[in-house]
Amino acid sequence: MPEIRALKSLINRREALLADLLREQNRQEKTLTTSTPKIVRQSLVKCIKILEKELLAIESEISNHIDNHPKLKQDMELLTSIKSIGNQVGANMLMVLRSHDFTSAEQVASYLGLVPVERRSGTSVNGRAHLSKTGSSQIRAKLYFSAITAIRHNPHIKSLYDRLLARGKSKMSALGAAMRKLVHLCYGVLKTGLAYDQNYARQIFAS
Known part of the structure; x- marks a missing residue:
């Protein structure tokens, strides 16, 4: 759909601006401990201000784009009804879910690289399972922080997390499961x- 393609372009632009902004902020931080010409420091300040302004403009356009398309707006309201899913994660999940013909939540989790895989050496299995980490690292990062919030504030996710820890799973393994649960929701x-x-939720949505 054209509106989904436009949303994807806007989100990709936001991610590019955010990456540029973080790089400039890191460079600015380094000037605090190194001898840096004044013109370089001034240039960094200017660039950061420009990037911050552009980032705000793109984020506003993403919000307006969703609001101006009734179906996208409805989907966004559904996604953000989930505790810990805010506008940024909601917009990213909306883009992913509506731009592919997924037939199950497991397919979505696999697409995002959230399916645990075992480390193998020849025919031997070595160590604990880890996330496959295929797909978008940016979306995974957002889901990671959303899962941390969900463990604290979403009883559904907290119950899953605590149950896995009680079974002897590592915190990272339980957190990965919380991320997958958010995708399922x-x-x-x-x-x-x-x-x-x-x-x-336990009855309506797959666990």
Whole structure:
């Protein structure tokens, strides 16, 4: 759909601007401990201000674009009904889920590189399973921080996390499962057209 392609372009531009901004901020931080010409410091300040302004403009356009398309707006409201899914993660998940014909939440998790795989050497399995990390690292990073928030504030996710720790799983393994659970919930609300409700999420959305 044209509106999804436009959303993808806007989100990609936001990610590019954010990466540029972080690089300039890191360079600026280094000037605090090194001898740096004044003109370089001034240039960094100017560039950071420009990038911050552009980033705000793109973020505003992403919000406006979603609001101006009823279906996107409805989907965004469903996604952000999930505790810990804010506008940035919601927009990214909206882009992913509506730009592919996924038939299951597991497919989405696999696409995003959130499926655990075992380390192998020849025919031997070595060590613990780890995430495959295929797909978008930017979206994974956003889901990582959302999962941390969800463990604290979303009883559905916290219950899963605590249960896995009680079974002896590592914190990173349990956190990976929390990230996958968020993907399942995002897929679930769009598939059912129902806003997230922690009181019946276990029955409505696949665990």
